[in-house]
Amino acid sequence: MQANAPAVRRKRPIHLKDLTFDTINYLVLALLVIVTIYPFYYIFIYSISDSIEAQKGVYLWPAGFSLEAYRTTIGLPGIADSAIVSLSRTVLGTIVTVFCCSFFAYLITKDEMPFRKYIYRFVLVTMYFNAGFIPWYLTMKAYGLQNNFLLYIIPSALSAFNVILIKTFIEQLPASLEESAKIDGAGYFKIYTSVIFPLSMPIIATIAVFAAVGQWNTWFDNFFLVENPKLQTLQLVLYNFLNQSSNLSNMTTEQLNRGDLVRTLTPQSIRMTITMLVTLPIVLVYPLLQRYFVKGIMLGAVKG
Numbered sequence: 639m640q641a642n643a644p645a646v647r648r649k650r651p652i653h654l655k656d657l658t659f660d661t662i663n664y665l666v667l668a669l670l671v672i673v674t675i676y677p678f679y680y681i682f683i684y685s686i687s688d689s690i691e692a693q694k695g696v697y698l699w700p701a702g703f704s705l706e707a708y709r710t711t712i713g714l715p716g717i718a719d720s721a722i723v724s725l726s727r728t729v730l731g732t733i734v735t736v737f738c739c740s741f742f743a744y745l746i747t748k749d750e751m752p753f754r755k756y757i758y759r760f761v762l763v764t765m766y767f768n769a770g771f772i773p774w775y776l777t778m779k780a781y782g783l784q785n786n787f788l789l790y791i792i793p794s795a796l797s798a799f800n801v802i803l804i805k806t807f808i809e810q811l812p813a814s815l816e817e818s819a820k821i822d823g824a825g826y827f828k829i830y831t832s833v834i835f836p837l838s839m840p841i842i843a844t845i846a847v848f849a850a851v852g853q854w855n856t857w858f859d860n861f862f863l864v865e866n867p868k869l870q871t872l873q874l875v876l877y878n879f880l881n882q883s884s885n886l887s888n889m890t891t892e893q894l895n896r897g898d899l900v901r902t903l904t905p906q907s908i909r910m911t912i913t914m915l916v917t918l919p920i921v922l923v924y925p926l927l928q929r930y931f932v933k934g935i936m937l938g939a940v941k942g
Contacts, residue, residue: 678917685910693904707911716867716875724872727790728853735849736842738795743804744830758805765798778863785866789859794852800845807841808834851920876912 684692688702695701711717746754783789811834819829835842857873864870 678921681910681913681917685907685914687907689904689907692907707907708915711876711879711908711911711915714875714879716870717872719868720870720872720875723787723869724854727787727871728850731791731794731853732846732849734791734795735797735800735853736846739797739800739845740804740835740838740842741830742796743801744808744834745826746801747805747808748826758801761796761798761801775862778859784863785869787869789863790853790856790871793859794849797849800848804838804841804845807838811837847924850923854920855916873916876916879908879912 680696683698683700684696685707686703686705687696687700688704689707691701745751746758748754751757778784778789778793781792783792815833815837816829819833824832855873857871857877860869860871860874
């Protein structure tokens with residue numbers, strides 16, 4: 639018998655209305671991409687431009703090329719130590735936040751947990767009511783977190799918004815998986831580490847992005863509660879330098895003398911460089927988790 643010939647898929651004719659709609663749609667989306675990306679691109683090309691040439695205008699390409707602004711900014715006193723503090727805060731704070739939020743969210747999905755509904759509602763209340771700055775300041779001091787590295791870790795360990803997302807995601811997982819683990823003798827913590835956590839990786843990655851961005855960008859607690867220079871974060875140090883950019887423009891690590899011309903840094907170059915140094919780490923990390931981020935934020939917000 640002769641095998642049946644595969645069906646030939648007919649191409650749908652392209653109508654003028656469809657072509658017009660697609661063209662306009664692509665143009666609008668391309669314009670939105672350009673409007674979104676160009677400010678960051680402008681900051682980058684300005685930061686690597688020659689400071690004197692950049693004052694004449696920077697548009698699509700760097701005006702000359704110079705890394706003097708980066709060498710000067712990185713060489714400022716306290717930058718290396720503060721970068722280590724910020725990196726440590728971001729990594730440890732993200733790990734603690736992910737673990738505490740995910741494990742707490744898993745526990746409040748269990749009917750066996752006493753008063754779980756009241757505890758969950760108590761956490762939700764914190765999203766709508768805030769005691770204010772003075773009670774927060776007094777509480778942190780009472781807990782002994784002033785001039786303490788734990789100030790960067792403990793207060794952000796639990797977030798009501800993150801708990802809602804993870805709880806909703808866990809409730810959508812098949813109950814048979816957890817029941818199978820219970821039959822094999824696994825306890826709650828074993829089920830969490832071996833079943834729930836691996837299956838919740840999309841929403842975990844989403845929470846990790848939120849936590850990492852928050853930890854990296856935060857300087858408020860550092861500003862009010864930390865006086866020890868060894869515990870200063872990179873964001874606060876650069877913020878202070880940013881406010882002094884006019885003075886920093888004269889603090890170059892070396893000046894290039896060519897004949898009678900002395901090239902110095904401008905306040906604008908310092909500002910652009912500091913902005914790049916603060917923003918670049920998060921920009922590099924986000925694409926690694928993007929494929930989990932979109933899926934997690936959608937699945938974690940379907941209900942609840």
